[in-house]
Amino acid sequence: MKYLSFLMAALLAGSTLAQSAPSDSLFNTDQVVTIELTFSDPDFWSTLTTYYNNDLGETLPADVTITDNTGTHTYPYVAIDLKGNSSYGHPGNKKSFKIDFNDNVPGQKYHGMTKVHLNNCFKDPTFMREKIFFDFCRQQGVLAPRVSYANVTMNGTFWGFYDLVEPVDKNFLDRWVDDNDGNLFKAGDNFGGGPSGGTTAADLAFYGKDQASYYDRYELKTNETENDWSDLLALIDALNNSSDADLVMQFPALWEWEPMLRSLAIDNMFGNLDSYINSARNYYIYHDATSYKWNWIKWDANESFGTYSGGPSGGNILQLAPNYTATSRPLLSRIFSDPVLYGQYVTQYCGAFDAFSNSGMDAHIDSIKALIAPSVAADPNKQYTTAQFNTNIESNISVGGGPAGGTIHGLKAFITARANYLSSALGCRTVGVQEWTSPKDLRVFPNPVNDVLHVLLPTGYSTEDLRVIDVLGRSMPVELSNGTIVFSGLASGTYILRIKGPSGQLTARVLKN
Secondary structure, three states: OOOOOHHHHOOOOOOOOOOOOOOHHHHOOOOEEEEEEEOOOOOHHHHHHHHHHHOOOOOEEEEEEEEEOOEEEEEEEEEEEEOOOHHHHOOOOOOOEEEEOOOOOOOOOEOOEOEEEEEOOOOOOOOOHHHHHHHHHHHOOOEOOOEEEEEEEEOOEEEEEEEEEOOOOHHHHHHHOOOOOOOEEEEOOOOOOOOOOOOOOOOOOOOOOOHHHHOOOEEEOOOOOOOOOHHHHHHHHHHHHOOHHHHHHHHHHHEOHHHHHHHHHHHHHOOOOOOOOOOOOOEEEEEOOOOOOEEEEEOOOOOOOOOOOOOOOOOOHHHOOOOOOOOOOHHHHHHHHOHHHHHHHHHHHHHHHOOOOHHHHHHHHHHHHHHHHHHHHHOOOOOOOHHHHHHHHHOOEEEOOOOOOEEEOOHHHHHHHHHHHHHHHHOOOOOOOOOOEOOOOOEEEOOOEOOEEEEEOOOOOOHHHOEEEOOOOOEOOOEEEOOEEEOOOOOOEEEEEEEEEOOEEEEEEEEEO
């Protein structure tokens, strides 16, 4: 089964998809795991930092014992290396790092994963910006890694409390896209500064037909031996060099289009500016080898909720315009300049905005706070104090200067203020229980439904052509007659109504009580 369209995938909370994987046993439950690393090198930290500064891909072996909700797992001779760019500026020795289970011992995996990332939550007093953001993305049908937590010990010393993040690799693609044979490109780590993104931004701009011209902007993470970038160059060529008419007619068909638009909109919504919309970093694109469509994948969101300092000059992040983009971002500038494509973007923005509220998100924030608060308090190397952790979940804090200084928006306060602004700036029309409908007019009521759902169709459409689909993509046997659908025999949950007719396909989302 291919990765579901956003209308289907938006129904799937967290990691629930039809395509299961061994990693589900780790990520399906929010938890704090214990990771104990043992290095034979007594001067391991000096060695790790030297390797990082050399930037030659060197790793240091260690044994690791991980205790999670499934038991205790021990892996010998894993490969450890420090990672990160700005996050390396975290004070002291609490740096982000990777564990590669497979590098030194081929075939060795942890819950089916060859690697895990441990992020130090740089610039995030709450330790949950990335977790809450990625959870929201996946609930909206947007491809994003899953996040858990870990208390990390190195050679018997408690090193700190970390995000544990699912890697974007072939295992990820197999789990979420059900295809891992295509080309996976990662946006390069350009650090030119400012909203222009520097001189080697992964901006999807056209720099000629020689793939070598793009090597400093993107990294090919699969099929490295073939090293064939022709699909990426064709995509970039189509984006930058198509006429307006051809772009509207042909470019969306190259993508899982609606999830991609929604992904970009969510970056704007959450003020996640260390992303394509501003810095042109921290994303992957994957070319599905079966559907031949491109997929947009999130990465690195510790500066969501308006923390990134390199945004629009003098701008108020809480009132960031829904169509904000930095210069030389052709994917956005061309979408925003065309009424049809911009209308599709706004539709996706409004669909995601339905869930962006304190009533929709505060309970999840509170549950993660309860889970991690003891570990945050115990972390001797955290960047901010325990008091700042507690305060910043609710409201803004002000800290000293430097890259991690200034005003840091509180999670709940940010949602309140940003949602208030967007309510007027977007002008979204919400219906019923926030069901999404296409620009065509497919109306359903009551929603939620207990027994009988009434459907109002535009001229030329017939109820006989209507399908009811569950979250696994299966067509449900329901009784259809005279503009009604009998839902009483279906299990509680969310369903998609889909119908084809003279003006194209219409869809609506229905909640069955």
